[in-house]
Amino acid sequence: MSMIRSVIRGCGGYLPERIMTNDDLAEMVDTSDDWIIERTGIRTRHIAADGELTSDIGVASARQALERSEMDATDIDLIILATSTPDQTFPATAVSIQAELGITHGAAFDMQAVCSGFVFALATADNFLKSGQYQRALVIGAETFSRILDWEDRGTCVLFGDGGGAVVLEAQKLNGVATDRGILASQLRSDGRYRDKLFVDGGPSSTGTVGHLRMHGREVFRHAVTNISEVIVDTLKGTGYTADDVDWFVPHQANRRILEGTARRIGLSSEKIVMTVENHANTSAASIPLALNTAFEDGRLQDGHLVLMEAMGGGFTWGAVLARW
Numbered sequence: 001m002s003m004i005r006s007v008i009r010g011c012g013g014y015l016p017e018r019i020m021t022n023d024d025l026a027e028m029v030d031t032s033d034d035w036i037i038e039r040t041g042i043r044t045r046h047i048a049a050d051g052e053l054t055s056d057i058g059v060a061s062a063r064q065a066l067e068r069s070e071m072d073a074t075d076i077d078l079i080i081l082a083t084s085t086p087d088q089t090f091p092a093t094a095v096s097i098q099a100e101l102g103i104t105h106g107a108a109f110d111m112q113a114v115c116s117g118f119v120f121a122l123a124t125a126d127n128f129l130k131s132g133q134y135q136r137a138l139v140i141g142a143e144t145f146s147r148i149l150d151w152e153d154r155g156t157c158v159l160f161g162d163g164g165g166a167v168v169l170e171a172q173k174l175n176g177v178a179t180d181r182g183i184l185a186s187q188l189r190s191d192g193r194y195r196d197k198l199f200v201d202g203g204p205s206s207t208g209t210v211g212h213l214r215m216h217g218r219e220v221f222r223h224a225v226t227n228i229s230e231v232i233v234d235t236l237k238g239t240g241y242t243a244d245d246v247d248w249f250v251p252h253q254a255n256r257r258i259l260e261g262t263a264r265r266i267g268l269s270s271e272k273i274v275m276t277v278e279n280h281a282n283t284s285a286a287s288i289p290l291a292l293n294t295a296f297e298d299g300r301l302q303d304g305h306l307v308l309m310e311a312m313g314g315g316f317t318w319g320a321v322l323a324r325w
C-alpha cells in the first residue's frame with residue numbers, strides 16, 4: 001500500500017575556519033595529545049570565530065543542502081533546528097535561519113535534545129511530513145559548544161567542537177515497502193533520572209546565566225553503548241533488516257570507543273562506521289549531519305544505500321533512525 005515517505009533530497013555542512021589541535025589544548029590545560037587520542041580518538045576540532053553564531057553556521061549548512069537538493073529556500077515549509085547553543089534564549093534560532101533564508105511561510109522551531117537533537121529533529125520532521133501537514137523540511141543541527149565549555153576543565157573542554165550540518169526532506173508518495181527511499185523507521189527515548197550526568201550549570205530560570213557544560217564522563221560512557229544498542233535493535237525490528245544489511249553506520253560522534261563498542265555490540269563491521277570524531281570532535285546535534293555530509297562528499301554515500309543513524313546525549317536522551325539515501 002502506498003505511503004508518504006520523507007525522502008532525503010540533499011545534505012550540507014559547515015565547519016568554522018579555525019582549527020584547534022590537541023597540542024593547542026595542552027597549552028591551556030594539563031592534558032596531552034596522547035591522552036586525548038587514546039581515550040577519545042579526537043585530534044582536532046573547529047572553533048567558531050568571534051561573532052560567528054549558531055544561526056550563521058545553520059544558514060551555511062542549509063544553503064549547501066538546498067543547493068544539492070536543487071531547491072529554492074522558498075520551497076521549504078518546515079525548519080527544525082537541533083541545537084543546545086542557541087543565539088539567544090528566545091526567539092528560536094530557527095526563525096533567524098528562516099529569515100536569513102528569506103522564508104516567510106510555514107513553521108520554524110528549535111529542538112532541544114542535546115547530542116540526540118538531530119535524531120529527534122529528523123524523527124519529528126518525518127512525522128510532520130508523513131501526516132501531510134508539511135511538504136519539504138530543512139532539518140539542521142548546528143552548535144557553538146565552544147561558548148558553553150569551561151576552558152579550565154580538562155575533563156570536558158577537550159571533547160567538543162563547533163559546526164553544523166543539514167538535510168532537506170521531501171514528502172513523496174512511495175510504495176510503502178522496505179526498499180523505498182527515505183526514512184524507514186525511527187525510535188526516540190528519554191530518561192530524566194540521569195539529567196545530572198551531563199548538563200549545563202546555568203539557565204534563564206535557575207541562575208539567570210548561560211552556564212558551562214558539566215559531565216560525569218564515566219557514567220555517560222557506561223550507559224552509552226547499552227542504550228544505543230537497544231534502541232538500534234528496536235529500530236531495525238519490523239523493517240525486515242538486520243545490522244548486516246546496513247551500508248553505513250552514521251553515529252553521533254562522541255568518542256571513538258563508544259562508536260566502535262556499539263558497532264561491535266550490534267554486529268556491524270567497523271568498515272561501515274562513518275567516523276569524523278578525529279577531525280570534528282563532538283559537535284553535539286551537528287555531528288550526524290556533518291558525518292553524513294563527509295560520507296556524501298567523499299563518495300561513500302550513494303543513492304539507495306541503507307543508513308543507520310543513532311545518538312545519545314544529555315537527559316539522557318537517545319534514539320536511532322534508519323533511512324535509505
Ligand code: ACO
Binds near residue numbers: 031159252314
Ligand atoms: N587529559 C589528561 N587527563 C585527563 C583529562 C585530560 N583531558 N581528562 C581527565 N583526565 C584524567 C582524570 O583527571 C583522571 O585522573 P585521575 O585518575 O588522576 O583522577 C583520569 O584522567 C581518568 O579520568 P576518567 O574520567 O576516569 O577517564 P576515562 O577513561 O573515563 O575517559 C572520557 C574520560 C574520555 C570523558 C570518557 O569517560 C568518555 O568518553 N565518556 C563519554 C563522555 C562523552 O562522550 N560525552 C559526550 C556527550 S554524551 C554523548 O555524546 C554520548
